[in-house]
Amino acid sequence: VTEVNAAVLERGVVTLREELMPGVWLLRLHSPQIARAAEPGQFVHIQCAGGSDPLLRRPFSFCNVNVDAGTYDLLFNVVGDGTAILAAAEAGQAFEALGPLGRAFRFPASGTLMTVGGGLGIAPFPFVARRAFERGLQVLWVNGAYTAHQLFPRALPDRSDVHLCTDDGSIGHHGFVSDITDVLIDGVDMVHACGPMPMLVALARQLSVREAAGQTGPPCDVSLEAPMGCALGTCLGCVVPASDGGYARVCIEGAVMNWRQVDWARVSAAGELVHHRMRVERLPADATVGALV
Amino acid sequence: MADESALDLSVALRQDLVLRTPLLAASGTFGFGFEMEAIGGHAGYGAIVSKGTSRERRVGNEPPRIAETPAGMLNAIGLQNPGVGVVASDYAPKWQAWDLPVIVNVVGESVDDYLTVVRTLEEAPAIAGYELNISCPNVGAAGLMFGVDARLANELTAAVRRATSKPLIVKLTPNVTDIVSIALAIEDAGADALSAVNTYVGMTLDLETGRPILANEVGGLSGPAIRPLALHAVHAVAGAVKVPVIASGGVMSGDDAVEFLLAGAVAVQVGTLNFLRPDAGAVVLAGIEAYMRRHGVGSLRELGAQVRA
Numbered sequence: 339v340t341e342v343n344a345a346v347l348e349r350g351v352v353t354l355r356e357e358l359m360p361g362v363w364l365l366r367l368h369s370p371q372i373a374r375a376a377e378p379g380q381f382v383h384i385q386c387a388g389g390s391d392p393l394l395r396r397p398f399s400f401c402n403v404n405v406d407a408g409t410y411d412l413l414f415n416v417v418g419d420g421t422a423i424l425a426a427a428e429a430g431q432a433f434e435a436l437g438p439l440g441r442a443f444r445f446p447a448s449g450t451l452m453t454v455g456g457g458l459g460i461a462p463f464p465f466v467a468r469r470a471f472e473r474g475l476q477v478l479w480v481n482g483a484y485t486a487h488q489l490f491p492r493a494l495p496d497r498s499d500v501h502l503c504t505d506d507g508s509i510g511h512h513g514f515v516s517d518i519t520d521v522l523i524d525g526v527d528m529v530h531a532c533g534p535m536p537m538l539v540a541l542a543r544q545l546s547v548r549e550a551a552g553q554t555g556p557p558c559d560v561s562l563e564a565p566m567g568c569a570l571g572t573c574l575g576c577v578v579p580a581s582d583g584g585y586a587r588v589c590i591e592g593a594v595m596n597w598r599q600v601d602w603a604r605v606s607a608a609g610e611l612v613h614h615r616m617r618v619e620r621l622p623a624d625a626t627v628g629a630l631v
Numbered sequence: 632m633a634d635e636s637a638l639d640l641s642v643a644l645r646q647d648l649v650l651r652t653p654l655l656a657a658s659g660t661f662g663f664g665f666e667m668e669a670i671g672g673h674a675g676y677g678a679i680v681s682k683g684t685s686r687e688r689r690v691g692n693e694p695p696r697i698a699e700t701p702a703g704m705l706n707a708i709g710l711q712n713p714g715v716g717v718v719a720s721d722y723a724p725k726w727q728a729w730d731l732p733v734i735v736n737v738v739g740e741s742v743d744d745y746l747t748v749v750r751t752l753e754e755a756p757a758i759a760g761y762e763l764n765i766s767c768p769n770v771g772a773a774g775l776m777f778g779v780d781a782r783l784a785n786e787l788t789a790a791v792r793r794a795t796s797k798p799l800i801v802k803l804t805p806n807v808t809d810i811v812s813i814a815l816a817i818e819d820a821g822a823d824a825l826s827a828v829n830t831y832v833g834m835t836l837d838l839e840t841g842r843p844i845l846a847n848e849v850g851g852l853s854g855p856a857i858r859p860l861a862l863h864a865v866h867a868v869a870g871a872v873k874v875p876v877i878a879s880g881g882v883m884s885g886d887d888a889v890e891f892l893l894a895g896a897v898a899v900q901v902g903t904l905n906f907l908r909p910d911a912g913a914v915v916l917a918g919i920e921a922y923m924r925r926h927g928v929g930s931l932r933e934l935g936a937q938v939r940a
Contacts, residue, residue, distance in 0.1 A: 344669075344670075345670060345909075347908065347909065347910065385907070385908075390702040390854070390855045390883060391701060391702050392699055393699055393702055393703060393704060393854055393855070393903070393907065394699050394704060394906065394907065395907065436908070436909065564694065564695075565694075565695055565696075565697055565698070565699075567697050567704065567706075567906045568660075568905065568906035568907075570666050570667065570670065570672075570905075570906075570909060571662060571666040572660060572661055572662040572666055572667065572682075572905060572906070573659075573660065573697065573706070573708070573906050574691060574696065574708045574711050575694075575696045575697035575706060575708065576694075576697075577691070577694050577696065577711075578694065579693075583690065584690040584691075584711075585690060585691055585694070585711065590666070
């Protein structure tokens with residue numbers, strides 16, 4: 339028996355659809371009830387098709403929320419039938435959304451929050467950063483991608499300390515997000531992370547190593563992704579290995595979980611599949627985008 | 632013109648188990664009812680069938696556990712559940728506060744497993760009946776599923792029948808050559824009702840790796856993709872047995888439910904639709920009511936009489 343969020347069904351009307359870079363879209367939906375209730379790290383479950391194909395809803399974390407305007411933004415790349423429908427949506431078109439769902443990020447009482455986004459794992463952090471500033475926190479913004487044009491340009495918040503990296507070295511540090519976090523993690527008061535599983539595994543390892551050495555690492559919340567069915571806790575489809583030996587539901591126990599709740603060893607064991615998924619998410623090498631900053 | 636007079640939507644699965652609506656939340660799509668209660672999802676239902684409950688806790692299969700397919704989905708959850716002890720001591724007392732009957736779906740790998748689960752639940756409050764999931768491999772019969780063998784299905788049903796006087800439903804698997812002969816064998820063993828059908832075995836591959844998407848490789852197909860197949864099975868079984876048949880297979884609307892009622896089902900399970908919307912029961916029930924008003928049918932008994940006429 340677990341607590342469930344007070345989600346509602348509400349039609350979200352498209353007010354903006356923009357291709358930020360090839361294959362990556364920002365969709366703004368007018369959906370005031372959900373926008374008002376949304377917390378950073380929570381998600382909506384969107385019905386993309388009018389009929390039975392594709393059958394299941396698609397989960398997206400809130401990329402940004404404008405309570406006054408009654409809108410929220412979704413950031414996604416086209417990976418299948420559902421996202422293709424959303425990417426082709428016209429202004430005024432409506433999608434039924436269920437939300438807000440899942441657990442939100444915790445915030446530290448004061449000090450510095452490090453947000454760690456890998457690839458489109460950057461999605462929840464514009465909303466996180468805004469709420470962090472409202473709380474008077476400093477934001478240490480870490481963002482990595484395969485190559486420069488895949489970094490999400492509009493996500494860079496004003497008052498943050500920005501650290502970028504790319505796998506191909508085209509901008510920022512030539513290497514992984516985890517290279518940066520390993521250096522900076524000891525100086526922050528909390529970590530929020532979202533991105534590919536190998537990135538989260540690396541981050542968890544850094545925290546574990548510190549603990550083993552008798553140091554106290556900062557609290558760390560990770561936002562997880564999994565193929566999702568119901569998002570209501572009943573289908574048990576979206577699970578990740580949990581540290582209690584069983585499985586935790588991403589939709590209910592997540593999508594944001596304390597890093598300690600996840601059994602990272604079992605997550606790593608499933609790594610081959612994860613790496614395949616990462617390849618699929620990479621954009622074409624000839625993709626271009628405007629100025630980054 | 633709309634007829635606003637009250638419709639009689641009640642159905643009897645047994646004399647002492649009358650549901651206020653013909654809709655049951657299908658096992659595995661509604662948990663143990665708590666998550667859906669919190670979001671108002673009980674509306675429209677006449678009963679809930681719980682997640683499959685086993686003798687011991689089962690952690691379930693490795694992910695990926697679900698995969699979307701055309702107008703359907705495959706699942707291989709692996710019967711994740713906390714075990715009958717938790718269900719009997721923690722969940723059942725909470726069900727007492729509900730005006731919605733809860734039927735517990737029972738899984739096992741031996742006759743003894745099923746009997747242990749049922750006997751434990753006999754001591755618990757608020758259990759309206761049992762639905763046996765016989766699509767599990769029988770470890771004693773070299774992995775042969777109870778549900779694919781008329782003799783095994785008969786023996787299992789008879790054994791559970793002796794252990795309880797509560798309503799006993801057996802859920803048929805469609806993955807057999809002759810579902811009617813198995814239905815008759817189960818009816819002969821004393822089942823009060825049959826539900827038809829469980830999921831169809833299927834698989835789907837990842838074209839990049841050439842490997843199955845599901846970690847379990849194969850899974851059970853559900854959703855509208857299977858509805859015509861399920862309708863065929865329901866029609867065949869309902870025409871052969873005397874006990875009530877509870878249809879199950881890809882119901883997405885009231886019209887879909889009516890189609891199963893017209894094919895001879897007494898009640899209908901709603902499954903995958905619960906994954907698509909938290910108001911699935913209410914949506915399907917409203918559609919059934921609309922159909923009845925459109926056709927001047929005042930009760931489901933009347934609708935059933937039309938079928939047989």
